[in-house]
Amino acid sequence: MLSPGVQLGNRYRLDERIASGGMGDVWRGTDQVLGRTVAVKSLLPALLDEPGFAERFRGEARTMATINHPGVVDVYDFGSDQQIAFLVMEYVEGDALSSTLSRVGRLTPARTMALLAQAADALHAAHEKGIVHRDVKPGNLLVRPNGTLVLTDFGIARSDLVGQLTAAGSVLGTASYISPEQATGAVATPASDVYALGVVAYQCLAGRRPFEGDNPLEIAMKHVRETPRPLPADIPPQVKAIVERAMAKDPAARWPSAAALASVARQTKLALSQQARSGTHPRPISGVPSSPAAPAARAQVPAVARAQPRPPVAIARPPVASRPAAVAPQPRPPVAPRAAVAVPPPGQHNPVGYARPAVAPAPPLPAPRRSRAGLWLVAIVLAVLVVLCSGVISYKYRTSMAADDPGGVAPVTVTTGALRAHGADDQGRTSYRLGVRLLLPDGETTTSEGRETR
Numbered sequence: 001m002l003s004p005g006v007q008l009g010n011r012y013r014l015d016e017r018i019a020s021g022g023m024g025d026v027w028r029g030t031d032q033v034l035g036r037t038v039a040v041k042s043l044l045p046a047l048l049d050e051p052g053f054a055e056r057f058r059g060e061a062r063t064m065a066t067i068n069h070p071g072v073v074d075v076y077d078f079g080s081d082q083q084i085a086f087l088v089m090e091y092v093e094g095d096a097l098s099s100t101l102s103r104v105g106r107l108t109p110a111r112t113m114a115l116l117a118q119a120a121d122a123l124h125a126a127h128e129k130g131i132v133h134r135d136v137k138p139g140n141l142l143v144r145p146n147g148t149l150v151l152t153d154f155g156i157a158r159s160d161l162v163g164q165l166t167a168a169g170s171v172l173g174t175a176s177y178i179s180p181e182q183a184t185g186a187v188a189t190p191a192s193d194v195y196a197l198g199v200v201a202y203q204c205l206a207g208r209r210p211f212e213g214d215n216p217l218e219i220a221m222k223h224v225r226e227t228p229r230p231l232p233a234d235i236p237p238q239v240k241a242i243v244e245r246a247m248a249k250d251p252a253a254r255w256p257s258a259a260a261l262a263s264v265a266r267q268t269k270l271a272l273s274q275q276a277r278s279g280t281h282p283r284p285i286s287g288v289p290s291s292p293a294a295p296a297a298r299a300q301v302p303a304v305a306r307a308q309p310r311p312p313v314a315i316a317r318p319p320v321a322s323r324p325a326a327v328a329p330q331p332r333p334p335v336a337p338r339a340a341v342a343v344p345p346p347g348q349h350n351p352v353g354y355a356r357p358a359v360a361p362a363p364p365l366p367a368p369r370r371s372r373a374g375l376w377l378v379a380i381v382l383a384v385l386v387v388l389c390s391g392v393i394s395y396k397y398r399t400s401m402a403a404d405d406p407g408g409v410a411p412v413t414v415t416t417g418a419l420r421a422h423g424a425d426d427q428g429r430t431s432y433r434l435g436v437r438l439l440l441p442d443g444e445t446t447t448s449e450g451r452e453t454r
Contacts, residue, residue, distance in 0.1 A: 002014060002017075002025065004016060004017075007032075008029075008040065008079070008081045008084065009077075009079040009081050009086070010081075011031060011032055012029045012030070012032070012038065012077075012086070012088060013029055013030045014027045014029050014040060015027065015028050015029055015030060016028045019096075019139065019153075021135075021139075023041075023043055024041060024042045024044050024047075025041070025042050026040070026041045026042075026153065027039070027040045028040075029088075031076075031088070037091045038076060038088050038089065038090070038091050039089045039090065039092070039152075040086050040087070040088055040089075041086060041087040041088075041089065041153070042084055042085070042086045043057070043084070043085040043087070047085070048080070048083060048085055054080070060131065061075055061078040061087055062078075063130070063131055064126075064129075064154060066129060067125055067129055069122060069125035070148070070150075071118050071119070071121050071122030071125065071148075071149060071151055072122045072125055072126060072150070072151055073089050073092060073142075073150055073151065073152040073153075074090040075087065075088070075090075076088040076089060076090065089152065090150075092142045092144065092150045092152065093144060093145070094142045094143050094144040094150070095142070095143055096138060096139050096142055096143075097115070097138035097141040097142075097143055097149075097204075100138075100143065101203060101204065101207070105207040106204065106206070106207040107204040107205070109205065109235060109236055109239045109268075110272040110273055110276065111204075112204040113242075113265045113266070113269035113272065114147070114265075114266075114269045115143070115149055116197065116200075116204075116242075116261070116262075116265040117262045117263075117269060118149040118262075119141055119149055119151055119197055119200070120194075120197060120258040120259070120261040120262035120265060121258070121259070122149070122150070123136070123190070123193050123194075123197065123258040124257065124259040124262060126151075126154065127190040127193070127257070127258055131154065132189060132190060132192065132193060133154050133193050133196075134154070134182075134188045134192070135153065135154070135196075136193050136196035136197050136200065137174070137176070137196065137200065138200055138203065139153075140152055140153040141200070174216070175216035175217070175219045176199070176209050176211070176219055177196040177199045177200065178196070178220050178223055179191070179195035179196060179223065179251075180224045181251060183220040183221065183223050183224050184224060189251065190257065190258060191251035191252075191254050193258065194254050194255055194257075194258055194261055195247060195251070195254060197246060197258070197261070198243050198245075198246025198247040198254075199247060201242075201243045201246065202228065202243050202247065205231055205232070205235050206229075206232055208229075210228030210229060210247070211223060211226065211228065228247060231243065239268060242261070242264055242268060246261060
């Protein structure tokens with residue numbers, strides 16, 4: 001039993017088990033010679049007991065190492081240690097597509113087509129080398145953080161013993177994506193990989209597998225005999241057609257090659273992306289032909305709104321220039337409200353509105369607000385005039401009362417004169433005389449005189 005820390009081939013240290021499958025486990029390990037992280041797939045010991053398996057495995061591992069494609073995991077080494085065969089591969093940073101689907105449920109059609117095109121390209125690179133994957137499923141499709149996909153865990157030297165394994169999950173996962181010809185015992189071909197990839201795309205779009213069952217055999221037989229459940233109604237027709245053709249029961253009715261599937265998926269992805277940029281829906285998940293007409297339908301809404309205030313134009317169109325009267329304090333309040341009700345944009349005409357201007361009930365609604373505003377303006381002006389008049393009257397009244405007040409004192413004449421003291425011509429002393437005349441209420445006057453000597 002392998003465990004973390006075990007070293008294989010005196011070179012590869014096993015650090016963490018990251019996946020398990022029908023043929024063995026996949027570990028994250030360390031190449032202690034080159035100092036890099038690798039993926040190490042250990043094969044079940046029982047497989048090595050099968051005659052000819054080790055030779056087939058070694059030959060196909062060498063063939064896999066010749067594939068130079070960014071969408072296919074690189075094979076670095078192969079070996080055996082203490083009855084354990086292992087395959088050393090590139091370690092891919094990213095999540096398995098199965099983990100993504102478990103987390104989000106469904107993918108958009110555009111995203112599904114992008115992943116489908118990448119996976120089909122990778123399969124085509126393997127098919128050109130004469131290698132059939134035989135085990136295409138979401139768990140073997142790794143997606144890097146930048147969105148690129150890598151196809152891994154090829155079913156190298158697939159053994160008949162694998163079909164007899166009863167480990168829960170491993171065979172179940174394989175049976176859910178198995179092609180009808182594989183389920184009936186026929187040899188897997190590139191068309192079998194195309195079918196399995198179609199099932200993966202179906203699951204991405206629907207959020208479920210096309211067939212479910214209580215055991216792997218029941219599921220495998222459904223692939224042979226039954227039609228998949230329809231895809232959701234929001235999937236574009238062109239996307240449905242691609243997936244349905246890939247999942248055809250007859251291998252000859254499927255896409256002729258993985259390259260053909262990749263090409264059509266890529267074109268569809270581009271079309272969906274362009275629709276998302278130019279269309280009205282940010283996530284185009286519907287291929288209903290009527291959707292392009294939606295902008296026209298929405299464009300009619302403001303047209304209807306503008307048509308409602310058009311009828312009053314025939315009534316109040318000449319006083320358009322009097323619109324400022326509703327703001328400036330000018331004595332035309334009855335006309336200004338009607339002129340400010342509605343003015344259509346220049347160049348628009350509505351013969352229907354001009355034909356029946358008197359029956360339109362909508363325009364008078366804002367008139368009371370405008371009329372009240374004009375009345376308030378007039379009232380303010382009148383109030384100001386009243387205040388001014390009151391001030392003038394009050395001023396005149398106070399002036400008149402001051403003139404009639406009995407206690408009023410009005411100095412009329414003030415006279416001063418310099419006198420010589422005692423009539424003598426004294427150069428050192430001078431006398432001054434101060435006289436005041438007072439106006440009495442009866443019209444008489446009185447005089448007061450004083451004298452001061454300095």
